Amino acid sequence: MARTKTFALSAEELEQFARDGYIGPFDLYSEEEMEGYLRQTRPKLLKTSNSVYADGQTVSGNTNLAASYDRHLDVDFLSEHVTRPEIVDRVSSLLGPDTLCWRTELFPKYPGDEGTDWHQADNFSSVDGAKHPHIVWPEDAEFGGTITAWTAFTEASVENGCLQFIPGTHTSMNYDESKIMEYNPEIINQMDKDGVKRGLFGYDYRQLQKDPDWRPDEDKAVSQVMRQGQFILFWSTLMHASHPNSSDTKMRLGFASRYLPTQVRVYPYSDELLEFGARASLDKFGCVLTSGEDKYGHNRFVDTNVNGFRFPVH
Ligand SMILES: O=C(O)CCC(=O)C(=O)O
Ligand SMILES: [Fe+2]
Known part of the structure; x- marks a missing residue:
């Protein structure tokens, strides 16, 4: 019998x-719980030899992929986290009963680090060195993009770099993801945008603007202050950034x-993976089924819940 969706979104929330x-934001872990999980998990995060991108060839000195991508496929706490009903019930209220998790990313920001520059992501080809779309919706789909659950593993304040959104901007793209954007690690923490230190981890996202003279309407931006252990859901096509x-x-x-x-094709x-100046094989990659079932067979799935041992399901 299907579990009752305890955390489904209300009609008002959907609207x-x-x-x-x-x-x-929504509550997920208490601060004490989150701190405890973080303490347990940190050593595992630092050990990248079991990461699905461990064999990733570094193209230009950046080991980002093995350390910070898809660690839910090798770190138990993160495997459980991505399937938490507090997140998944709400996600399936938005996406329908059959959902998958295809990507996770850790976003650390250390004291002095730049803010993440304004951006929108639809098919995620913008940061792909080969310009391949990472996700492909059916042709008749009304929208693209992905729903991101961003969890504050530490407190996120205006001072230490919480997220910022421009409400209502998710329905049209200001960026052309098929344009070429150069990866340049030398600009990390070096870019000044109207007096604010902002960049996109070695990319200048402004290179993708459809209109080079356009500027994000930052007067409308809202800061998403979150206490440790909360999460927030947003469309990747929403204009989003973070404070330095x-x-x-x-x-x-x-x-x-x-x-x-599940009807969306992942890495077709x-x-x-060719991002942030690094290259890694997708051999060990798989999606995680987070609710319902897969009726399409478009994607390869991995089971992450058998004593931490992972194997392809199909
Ligand atoms: O954490 C950040 O600063 C940026 C996060 C982001 O861009 C994303 O989750 O898509
Ligand atoms: Fe983003």
Whole structure:
């Protein structure tokens, strides 16, 4: 029998999400719980030899992929986290009963680090070195993009770099993801945008603007202050960014888990990930079924719940 969806979104919340492109924050872990999980998990995160991208060839000195991508496939706490009903019930209220998690990313921001620059992601080809779309919706789909659950593994304040959104911007793209954007690690923490230190982990996202003279309407931006252990849901096509970490000691750690309905094809054009100047094989990659069932067979799934041992299901 199907579990009752305890954390489904209300009609009002659904309406709000449709209008604003985000909803939350919601409580998930208490601060003490989150701190405990973090303490347990940190050593595992530092050990990247079991990461599905461990064999990733570094193209230009960046080991981002093995350390910070898809660690839910090798770190138990993160495997459980991506399937938490507090997140998944709400996600399936938005995407329908059959959902998968296709990507997770750790987003640390250390004191002095730049803010994440404004961006929108539809098919995720923008940061792909080969310009392959990472996700492909059916042709008749009304929208693209993915739903991200961003969890505050530490406190996220304006001072240490909380997220910012521009409400209602998720329905049209200001960026052309098929444009070429150069990866340049030398610009990390070096870019000044109207007096604010902002960049996109070695990319200048402004290179993708459809209109080079356009500027995000930052007057409409809202800061998403979150206490440790909360999460927020947003469309990847929403204009989003984060403040620089201007604190002296408070590292900020966000964990993004990205969800789709099972009819979307994940990495249909590529057998490797090519991002942030790094390259890694997708051999060990698989989606995680987070609710319902897969009636399409488009994607390869992995089971992450058998004593931490993973194997392809099909
Ligand atoms: O954590 C950040 O600063 C950026 C997060 C983000 O861009 C995302 O989750 O898509
Ligand atoms: Fe993003």
